[in-house]
Amino acid sequence: MAATRRSRRMAADILTYFVLVSMSLFCIGPIAWMFLTSLKLEADIVTQTMQYIPNRITFQNYVAIWTQSSFPVLIGNSFIVTLITVIVCLATGTLAAYAFSRYTFKGRNTLMLGYLVVRMFPAVMMIIPLYVVLRSVGLIDSRIGLALAYTSFLLPLFVWMLKGFFDAAPKELESAARIDGSTRFGAMLWIVIPLARNGLVASSIFVAIAAWNEFLFALMLTTGQGSRTWPVGLQLMVGEFQLPWGVLAAGGILSILPVMLMFALVQRVMVQGLTAGAIKG
Amino acid sequence: MATLSLQNVQKSYGGLQVLHGIDVELEDGGFLVLLGPSGCGKSTLLNLIAGLDDISAGDIRIDGRSVVELAPKDRNIAMVFQSYALYPTMTVERNIGFGLEMRGINGIERSAAVKKAADLLQISHLLDRRPANLSGGQRQRVAMGRAIVRNPDLFLFDEPLSNLDAKLRAEMRTEIKRLHGRLGTSVVYVTHDQIEAMTLGTKVAVMKGGYIQQFADPQTIYEKPANMFVAGFIGSPPMNFVTGTLTSDGRLARFEAPGVRVEAPMSSGEIFRAKAAVLGIRPEELKIADVTGSMLTGTIDVIEPTGPDTIVTVRVGDQAVVARLPSRFSSKAGDGVYLRAELAGLSLFDAVTEMRIQL
Ligand SMILES: Nc1ncnc2c1ncn2[C@@H]1O[C@H](COP(=O)(O)OP(=O)(O)OP(=O)(O)O)[C@@H](O)[C@H]1O
Ligand SMILES: [Mg+2]
Numbered sequence: 001m002a003a004t005r006r007s008r009r010m011a012a013d014i015l016t017y018f019v020l021v022s023m024s025l026f027c028i029g030p031i032a033w034m035f036l037t038s039l040k041l042e043a044d045i046v047t048q049t050m051q052y053i054p055n056r057i058t059f060q061n062y063v064a065i066w067t068q069s070s071f072p073v074l075i076g077n078s079f080i081v082t083l084i085t086v087i088v089c090l091a092t093g094t095l096a097a098y099a100f101s102r103y104t105f106k107g108r109n110t111l112m113l114g115y116l117v118v119r120m121f122p123a124v125m126m127i128i129p130l131y132v133v134l135r136s137v138g139l140i141d142s143r144i145g146l147a148l149a150y151t152s153f154l155l156p157l158f159v160w161m162l163k164g165f166f167d168a169a170p171k172e173l174e175s176a177a178r179i180d181g182s183t184r185f186g187a188m189l190w191i192v193i194p195l196a197r198n199g200l201v202a203s204s205i206f207v208a209i210a211a212w213n214e215f216l217f218a219l220m221l222t223t224g225q226g227s228r229t230w231p232v233g234l235q236l237m238v239g240e241f242q243l244p245w246g247v248l249a250a251g252g253i254l255s256i257l258p259v260m261l262m263f264a265l266v267q268r269v270m271v272q273g274l275t276a277g278a279i280k281g
Numbered sequence: 282m283a284t285l286s287l288q289n290v291q292k293s294y295g296g297l298q299v300l301h302g303i304d305v306e307l308e309d310g311g312f313l314v315l316l317g318p319s320g321c322g323k324s325t326l327l328n329l330i331a332g333l334d335d336i337s338a339g340d341i342r343i344d345g346r347s348v349v350e351l352a353p354k355d356r357n358i359a360m361v362f363q364s365y366a367l368y369p370t371m372t373v374e375r376n377i378g379f380g381l382e383m384r385g386i387n388g389i390e391r392s393a394a395v396k397k398a399a400d401l402l403q404i405s406h407l408l409d410r411r412p413a414n415l416s417g418g419q420r421q422r423v424a425m426g427r428a429i430v431r432n433p434d435l436f437l438f439d440e441p442l443s444n445l446d447a448k449l450r451a452e453m454r455t456e457i458k459r460l461h462g463r464l465g466t467s468v469v470y471v472t473h474d475q476i477e478a479m480t481l482g483t484k485v486a487v488m489k490g491g492y493i494q495q496f497a498d499p500q501t502i503y504e505k506p507a508n509m510f511v512a513g514f515i516g517s518p519p520m521n522f523v524t525g526t527l528t529s530d531g532r533l534a535r536f537e538a539p540g541v542r543v544e545a546p547m548s549s550g551e552i553f554r555a556k557a558a559v560l561g562i563r564p565e566e567l568k569i570a571d572v573t574g575s576m577l578t579g580t581i582d583v584i585e586p587t588g589p590d591t592i593v594t595v596r597v598g599d600q601a602v603v604a605r606l607p608s609r610f611s612s613k614a615g616d617g618v619y620l621r622a623e624l625a626g627l628s629l630f631d632a633v634t635e636m637r638i639q640l
Binding site: 172177180 | 328331332333352353354358359360362363364366368369370379380382383384427431
């Protein structure tokens with residue numbers, strides 16, 4: 001009896017692992033393939049018989065993409081756009097999330113719902129009005145303009161996420177701080193934000209990753225070298241310069257490195273962040 | 282030290298009125314207990330006094346000065362919360378000193394003040410710890426330390442002992458009473474524990490549904506409850522309510538029910554003709570009597586010895602009456618029994634309005 005139950009449990013485990021592993025392989029496959037390609041010599045990439053593991057390893061592709069193309073500029077632009085997006089979200093979104101979490105005011109729920117509705121529409125729908133708006137204020141093809149466009153659809157996500165973390169911070173702590181001599185803003189700054197620190201980091205990283213990887217808006221809202229970000233730049237290289245595949249793969253790997261770093265960070269922080277609010281007094 | 286005066290204090294959340302015109306006066310150095318069942322608006326009232334929430338109507342005066350326009354930090358009050366609300370990221374020392382820090386008191390003066398408060402509460406050895414590494418009783422002391430270190434005009438306590446176990450609760454209750462005697466600062470203390478109310482308060486306000494049911498000193502609340510709610514809320518086991526009729530000729534009042542007959546002289550001169558009334562008798566007022574002096578006649582239903590005394594449930598007519606009698610109690614269930622009480626220990630209520638009838 002016990003044996004059959006154990007063997008049934010084992011079968012279920014095996015099935016679970018099989019599904020999980022095959023799905024992981026499916027997801028990681030392309031990235032692994034890109035990574036292997038980036039290490040190959042050009043001659044080894046397009047061959048008669050498929051070469052899975054490179055025979056000869058070279059870092060030439062990495063040197064090439066960094067020194068012989070506009071890639072560093074693209075990365076720089078991406079970095080600046082991402083940074084502006086995160087800073088704007090932090091500065092405005094934190095206050096908004098705090099207000100949503102702590103104050104009851106007329107239209108509060110409608111407003112929160114409105115924040116969600118923005119995210120309901122596909123990006124293609126938003127892009128034409130956004131284009132028109134940005135052009136009329138002269139922010140087309142600028143990094144600030146692109147960052148503002150990102151903010152328009154990332155801020156709601158940021159506010160909703162952060163509101164959850166603020167909700168989890170006990171209100172009595174703020175009350176205590178306000179009686180102890182803080183203003184409302186001071187209580188938020190010194191008591192609530194340190195408590196919701198992990199949530200703040202996690203939300204910011206989500207926004208940063210989304211801004212870093214974004215393609216469609218970047219394609220439509222930038223036209224020149226000065227503000228183009230890496231996803232668009234890399235895509236254009238495929239057609240424009242007939243760049244060798246190995247170099248492109250190296251560019252891809254370099255571009256997703258920051259994302260992988262941020263994901264590692266967010267994973268650690270999220271685990272802490274979700275339990276941090278539970279600590280009482 | 283300060284007086285506190287609440288004048289027609291009202292609070293509504295949207296369309297929901299939570300407090301309906303609260304009037305309370307607390308003398309300098311007094312200890313006001315707000316007592317009532319869950320949801321009656323005690324915490325709301327405390328938050329209004331603290332300024333954490335805005336008052337809808339009325340006035341709050343501390344030392345004669347209206348504070349309704351002041352921010353919490355400018356009211357010179359200190360508050361102890363039910364959850365203690367210690368800052369989890371700070372050490373005990375910084376927790377206690379945070380109020381002084383916010384007010385720009387320099388480090389040396391601050392540590393001296395923190396040390397003094399910690400000594401008073403016997404938590405000096407905990408100053409370097411964080412709240413997460415403290416026991417419930419220790420957190421409670423730190424929370425008190427944070428309150429007393431600033432020398433406020435007024436202490437506000439919101440059910441400070443409700444998270445402690447029974448033994449620790451009794452200990453801290455004594456501690457709070459000692460601290461109050463020592464510091465002499467006025468206190469507003471929220472609780473739904475009637476023992477805390479009776480032992481600590483110089484004034485007790487019994488609340489229900491956003492109204493004050495009675496505001497008086499503990500003795501009056503206990504002996505002369507203004508209505509049946511107050512009478513039933515205070516005391517354990519609770520007051521017995523016997524329904525019957527009240528008749529009077531203006532000089533002598535007589536309450537009658539099956540197995541019950543009580544006569545008392547009256548001074549109000551009011552005439553009652555078999556008015557439906559409720560007689561309130563506290564279990565501890567009841568004593569064994571002989572036939573001649575008895576007020577209640579019944580049979581013993583249940584006997585529960587508790588050690589110091591015996592709780593006896595007696596069937597009187599078709600009603601049950603609980604008496605707290607001495608432990609040397611010899612009768613057994615099924616025996617007949619006669620009971621009496623001092624007239625001063627009895628209360629009479631109108632059966633319809635549930636308000637006290639003054640004879
Ligand atoms: N922010 C709010 N919005 C709407 N209603 C509220 C709000 N705060 C409190 N109330 C209501 O006001 C009433 C009184 O609440 P309050 O917290 O003062 O009760 P309490 O006497 O402290 O109860 P307890 O003993 O459970 O702490 C309750 O009915 C509660 O639902
Ligand atoms: Mg409460």
